[in-house]
Amino acid sequence: MSRPIEVRELTMEYSEVRALDNVTLRVEKGELVTVLGPSGCGKSTLLSLISGLRKATAGQIYLGEERIDHLPPQQREIGFLFQNYALFPSMNVYENLAFGLRIRKYSRIEINRQVEELLEMLGLTDQAHKKPAHLSGGQQQRVALGRALAPKPNVLLLDEPLSALDVQIRQRLREELRNLQKNLGITTILVTHDQEEAFELGDRVAVMNKGKIEQVDIPQRIYDFPATEFVACFVGNVNVLSGVVSSGKIYSCSLAMDIPDYLKGTLNNTPVRIYIRPENFILEKETNATAKGAMRGVIRSAVFRGALIGLDILLDNAEVIHAVVTKDKTSSKGLFPGERVVVWAKASHVVSTQTAPACVKAG
Amino acid sequence: MSPPRKPFVGQEPPKLTKVLMILPVVLYFTMLILLPLGGMFWGAFERGWSAFIQEVLKPEALNALKLTILITVIVTLINSVLGVILAIFLVRHSFPGKSLINGIIDLPFAVSPVIAGFMLIVLYGPQGIFGLFLGKFDLKVVFALPGMIIATLFVTLPFVVREVSLVLQEQGTELEDAAKTLGAGEWTIFWKVTLPGISWGLLYGITLTVARALGEFGAVLVVSGNIINSTQTATLHIYQAYVDYNYLGAYAISAVLGIISIIILVGLEMVKKKKEGNVFEPSH
Amino acid sequence: MAAKHRVAGNQALVWRVLGGVALGYIMLLVVLPMGGIFVRSFQNGLAGFLEDVLQPAALASLILTIKVAFGAAVINGVMGLLAAYILVRFTFPGKSFLNALVDLPFAIPTSVSGLMLLAVYGTGSPIGRVLEGFGLSIAYEFPGIVLALLLVTFPFTIRAVQPVLETMDRSLEEVAFTLGATRWQAFWRVTFPSLIPSVLTGVTLTYARALAEFGSVVVVAGNIPLKTQVAAVYVYGEMESYNARGATSVSFVLLIVSLIILLVLNYLSGIRSREGKSRPNQEVKVESSAIPGKETRSEGVS
Numbered sequence: 001m002s003r004p005i006e007v008r009e010l011t012m013e014y015s016e017v018r019a020l021d022n023v024t025l026r027v028e029k030g031e032l033v034t035v036l037g038p039s040g041c042g043k044s045t046l047l048s049l050i051s052g053l054r055k056a057t058a059g060q061i062y063l064g065e066e067r068i069d070h071l072p073p074q075q076r077e078i079g080f081l082f083q084n085y086a087l088f089p090s091m092n093v094y095e096n097l098a099f100g101l102r103i104r105k106y107s108r109i110e111i112n113r114q115v116e117e118l119l120e121m122l123g124l125t126d127q128a129h130k131k132p133a134h135l136s137g138g139q140q141q142r143v144a145l146g147r148a149l150a151p152k153p154n155v156l157l158l159d160e161p162l163s164a165l166d167v168q169i170r171q172r173l174r175e176e177l178r179n180l181q182k183n184l185g186i187t188t189i190l191v192t193h194d195q196e197e198a199f200e201l202g203d204r205v206a207v208m209n210k211g212k213i214e215q216v217d218i219p220q221r222i223y224d225f226p227a228t229e230f231v232a233c234f235v236g237n238v239n240v241l242s243g244v245v246s247s248g249k250i251y252s253c254s255l256a257m258d259i260p261d262y263l264k265g266t267l268n269n270t271p272v273r274i275y276i277r278p279e280n281f282i283l284e285k286e287t288n289a290t291a292k293g294a295m296r297g298v299i300r301s302a303v304f305r306g307a308l309i310g311l312d313i314l315l316d317n318a319e320v321i322h323a324v325v326t327k328d329k330t331s332s333k334g335l336f337p338g339e340r341v342v343v344w345a346k347a348s349h350v351v352s353t354q355t356a357p358a359c360v361k362a363g
Numbered sequence: 364m365s366p367p368r369k370p371f372v373g374q375e376p377p378k379l380t381k382v383l384m385i386l387p388v389v390l391y392f393t394m395l396i397l398l399p400l401g402g403m404f405w406g407a408f409e410r411g412w413s414a415f416i417q418e419v420l421k422p423e424a425l426n427a428l429k430l431t432i433l434i435t436v437i438v439t440l441i442n443s444v445l446g447v448i449l450a451i452f453l454v455r456h457s458f459p460g461k462s463l464i465n466g467i468i469d470l471p472f473a474v475s476p477v478i479a480g481f482m483l484i485v486l487y488g489p490q491g492i493f494g495l496f497l498g499k500f501d502l503k504v505v506f507a508l509p510g511m512i513i514a515t516l517f518v519t520l521p522f523v524v525r526e527v528s529l530v531l532q533e534q535g536t537e538l539e540d541a542a543k544t545l546g547a548g549e550w551t552i553f554w555k556v557t558l559p560g561i562s563w564g565l566l567y568g569i570t571l572t573v574a575r576a577l578g579e580f581g582a583v584l585v586v587s588g589n590i591i592n593s594t595q596t597a598t599l600h601i602y603q604a605y606v607d608y609n610y611l612g613a614y615a616i617s618a619v620l621g622i623i624s625i626i627i628l629v630g631l632e633m634v635k636k637k638k639e640g641n642v643f644e645p646s647h
Numbered sequence: 648m649a650a651k652h653r654v655a656g657n658q659a660l661v662w663r664v665l666g667g668v669a670l671g672y673i674m675l676l677v678v679l680p681m682g683g684i685f686v687r688s689f690q691n692g693l694a695g696f697l698e699d700v701l702q703p704a705a706l707a708s709l710i711l712t713i714k715v716a717f718g719a720a721v722i723n724g725v726m727g728l729l730a731a732y733i734l735v736r737f738t739f740p741g742k743s744f745l746n747a748l749v750d751l752p753f754a755i756p757t758s759v760s761g762l763m764l765l766a767v768y769g770t771g772s773p774i775g776r777v778l779e780g781f782g783l784s785i786a787y788e789f790p791g792i793v794l795a796l797l798l799v800t801f802p803f804t805i806r807a808v809q810p811v812l813e814t815m816d817r818s819l820e821e822v823a824f825t826l827g828a829t830r831w832q833a834f835w836r837v838t839f840p841s842l843i844p845s846v847l848t849g850v851t852l853t854y855a856r857a858l859a860e861f862g863s864v865v866v867v868a869g870n871i872p873l874k875t876q877v878a879a880v881y882v883y884g885e886m887e888s889y890n891a892r893g894a895t896s897v898s899f900v901l902l903i904v905s906l907i908i909l910l911v912l913n914y915l916s917g918i919r920s921r922e923g924k925s926r927p928n929q930e931v932k933v934e935s936s937a938i939p940g941k942e943t944r945s946e947g948v949s
Binding site: 072147 | 541546562
C-alpha cells in the first residue's frame with residue numbers, strides 16, 4: 001500500500017560537515033517528487049536517511065502517521081533503486097526479483113506468480129535466467145526497479161536511476177518510469193542532478209543546495225519564480241546584472257525594474273544583483289523615440305537554436321547579455337546582428353543583496 | 364615527399380636493445396628458478412623411479428606427509444572462518460582501535476617464523492607463563508601437535524583476512540544496503556549477498572593459506588621439537604634427511620612438495636583470473 | 648513489528664559476539680606472544696638486553712643479516728624492475744612461461760628452495776665444481792645466502808611493479824616522444840618516477856622477508872657462527888642450546904625492525920593509493936574514506 005512520506009527538520013552531520021541541514025519535505029500518496037541539486041548537495045544522504053541505511057543526527061521521518069526513524073531499513077518497507085543498481089551478481093534476473101519475496105516467506109507458487117507478473121510488466125520475460133552482467137544497462141535498470149517494487153513497498157526511492165545510461169535510452173526509460181509510477185500510484189522520491197529529468201518526471205521539484213531545500217514547487221513555478229538566487233542560477237539559464245536600489249525601483253544602468261516584495265524597505269543605494277532569464281527580455285529595434293527604463297546596445301551575434309534564436313547583446317555600458325527570442329520575432333522586428341536594440345526586462349526575476357554571488361554563469 | 368617515418372608509438376626498441384634487456388632477465392629466471400627446480404627433480408629421480416617411490420613410502424615419510432596434511436586442514440578451516448569474520452569486522456564495522464587491529468593482522472608477515480615459534484615457546488613452554496598453568500592439567504602445547512597448529516595459524520593468519528578485506532572494500536556496501544531495503548536480515552545478507560561476493564577472494568586466500576601451511580618450516584621446527592613419527596612434518600622430514608646426508612630422501616619428498624606447489628600455483632592462477640573477472644560492473 | 652525487531656537485534660548481537668571472538672583470537676595468537684618476547688627481553692633490564700645483543704656471535708649475526716638483506720633487496724629491486732618492464736612492454740617467445748614462473752617461489756616451501764639451490768650450486772654438483780674452480784663457492788658462503796634470499800623474495804618487486812606499469816597511461820610516454828625525448832629519456836623522466844613507490848614497496852617487502860628468512864638460509868649456508876649465521880638462525884641455535892636470553896634479545900631486535908618496516912610499507916601504500924585514487928569528491932561517503940587503504944598485497948614471508 002502506498003503511503004505518504006514526510007521528513008521533518010532532518011539534519012545529518014558527518015564529522016563537522018552538515019550533509020543535511022534541517023530538511024522538511026512531505027510527499028503525498030502517489031506523488032512523485034524529484035530532488036534536484038548539484039552533486040554533494042545532500043540529496044543522496046536524504047534518501048539513505050529515509051530508507052534507514054543511515055541514522056539522522058536529528059529530525060523525524062513519518063510514513064503516513066507512523067514515525068519510522070527508529071526502525072532499521074528491513075522494517076520500513078521502502079523500496080530503493082540504487083544509482084548503480086546494486087544487482088546481486090551471483091543471482092539471475094528471476095532470483096533478484098524474487099529476493100524480497102523469499103525474505104518475506106511467500107509460498108513458492110505466490111513468488112512465481114508475482115515474479116512472472118513483474119517480468120512481464122518490465123518486458124524481461126526472456127531474460128529471466130540471465131545473470132545481471134549479461135544484461136544491457138537499460139535491462140539492468142529495469143531489473144533493479146522490479147526488485148525494489150516486488151515486495152510492494154510503501155514508498156519508492158530512486159537515486160539517479162537513469163544517470164548510468166546512454167542518452168538515447170534515457171529518454172525512453174524516463175517515460176516508462178513515469179508511466180509505471182503513475183499506474184502503480186506509488187509514492188516516489190527521485191534524486192537527480194539532471195534538470196530536464198527532474199522537470200519532466202516530477203509532480204513537484206525540490207531544489208537542494210548545501211544540505212538545504214531551497215524551494216519545493218511544481219516545475220513551472222520553479223522556473224518562472226525561483227525563490228532564491230541558487231534556484232535561479234541552477235535551474236535554466238540566467239543573466240546576472242548588478243544594480244542598485246533607488247526610490248522604490250531597481251536600476252541596472254538605465255534599466256528600471258519593480259522592486260520585489262521581499263526587498264521592500266531596502267535602503268536607497270543598496271547594491272543588488274538581478275537575475276533575468278534570457279527569454280524575459282523584451283527587445284525592440286532602436287528608434288529615435290525615447291525608451292523609458294530601458295537599456296541600449298547592439299546585437300553582436302545570433303545563434304540559431306531551432307524555433308528559438310539566441311542573441312548576444314553588447315550593452316552600451318560594455319556588459320554583455322544573452323537573450324532568447326522566437327524565430328518569428330527576429331524577422332518581424334528585424335533583430336539581426338549589427339542592429340542596435342532597446343532592451344526591457346519582464347517582471348519575473350530574483351534580486352539579491354547578498355555580497356557573494358550564488359553563481360557566475362550567464363546566458 | 365619523404366617516406367613516412369616509422370611511428371615509434373607503441374613500438375618496441377631496436378632488436379639488439381631488446382635482446383640485451385631480455386637476456387639478463389632470462390638468465391636471472393634460469394639461475395634462480397629453472398636450474399634449481401631441475402636440479403631438485405634430478406636429485407629425486409637420480410636413482411630411478413623405484414628408489415624415489417621407496418623413499419616416499421618410508422613410514423616416517425608417510426607419517427610426516429600425513430601430519431602436514433592434518434595441520435594444513437585444521438589451520439585452513441580455523442583461519443578461513445575467523446579470517447572472514449575478522450575481514451567483515453575490519454571493513455564493515457567501526458570500533459575503537461580498529462586501525463591498530465588492522466596493523467596487527469599484518470604482523471605475521473613481518474615476523475621471522477623462527478621467532479614466531481620461539482614466542483610460542485616463551486608463552487606455552489615448560490617455563491612459560493601459560494605453560495606452567497597448562498602443565499597442571501597435563502596439557503602439552505609445545506613439542507606437540509597443538510603448538511605446531513598454533514604456529515601455523517600464526518604464520519597464515521593474514522592471508523584470508525587480507526584477501527577478503529580487499530574484495531569487501533572493492534565491493535562497497537551497496538549490495539548489502541540493497542538487501543537491507545528489501546527486508547533481509549544480517550544472516551540472510553551474509554549468506555546470500557556477502558559470501559557469494561567474496562567467494563573468489565576467499566578461495567584465493569584459502570589457497571595461499573594451504574600453500575603456506577604445507578610449506579611452513581621455521582616456526583614448526585622450533586615448536587615441534589622435530590620428533591620422528593610424532594611431530595615431524597614433511598618439511599621437517601626433508602630437513603632431517605638432508606642433515607643425515609640422505610640426499611635422495613630429502614630430494615624425493617621435496618619433489619613431492621614441489622609438485623603440490625606447482626599444482627597449487629596453477630590453481631592460484633585460475634582463481635586469480637576468476638577473481639578479477641568476477642568484479643561486477645553495470646555496463647554503461 | 649516488535650517481534651521482528653527483536654530478531655534484527657539478536658542478529659546484531661550475534662555479530663558482536665563473533666567479532667569479540669575474532670578479536671580475542673588475534674589477541675591470543677599475535678599480541679600475547681609478542682608481548683611475551685618484549686617482557687622477556689627486558690627481564691634483566693636494559694643492561695642485560697644490551698649485553699645479550701652485543702655478544703660477538705649475536706652482533707655478527709645481526710650485521711650479517713642486515714648486509715645480506717640489503718644485497719638481496721638491491722638486486723631484487725633492479726632485476727625485478729627490469730623483469731616487470733620486459734614482461735609488460737615486450738612480446739617475445741616464452742614470455743607467458745616466464746610470467747607463470749614468477750609466483751613459483753612463493754608456493755615452494757623455503758627449506759625446499761634451499762635444497763633446490765644446493766642441488767645446482769652445491770659442492771657436489773657440476774656447476775658448483777666449476778664455480779669453485781674460479782674460487783667462488785656458494786654453499787656455506789655469503790653468496791649462497793644472497794642467492795637463497797633472492798629465490799624466496801623473487802616475486803616481490805616484479806609483482807609490485809607489473810600492475811602499475813600495466814595500468815599506466817601510455818600516452819604520457821608518447822607525449823614525451825612527441826616532445827623529442829628518446830626512449831631512454833622517456834623512461835627515466837616520465838615512466839620511472841611513477842614507478843618509484845611500487846619499486847620501493849617491492850624492495851621493502853624483500854628486505855623485510857630477507858631479515859626474517861630462515862628455512863632456505865639454514866639449508867644453504869648452515870649454522871656457522873660469525874660467518875654464515877644470520878639472525879634467525881642465531882635465534883634458533885641459541886634456543887637449541889637453551890640460551891633463552893640470547894634468543895629473546897635478538898628476536899626483540901628483529902621484531903622492532905619488522906615493525907618499523909611495516910610502518911614504512913603502510914606509508915608507501917598510502918602514497919600509492921593516494922596517487923591512484925585522486926578523484927573528485929562526490930556525495931559525502933564518510934564510511935569508505937574512513938578505512939585506511941590497504942593496497943599492498945604482501946604475500947608469504949617465511
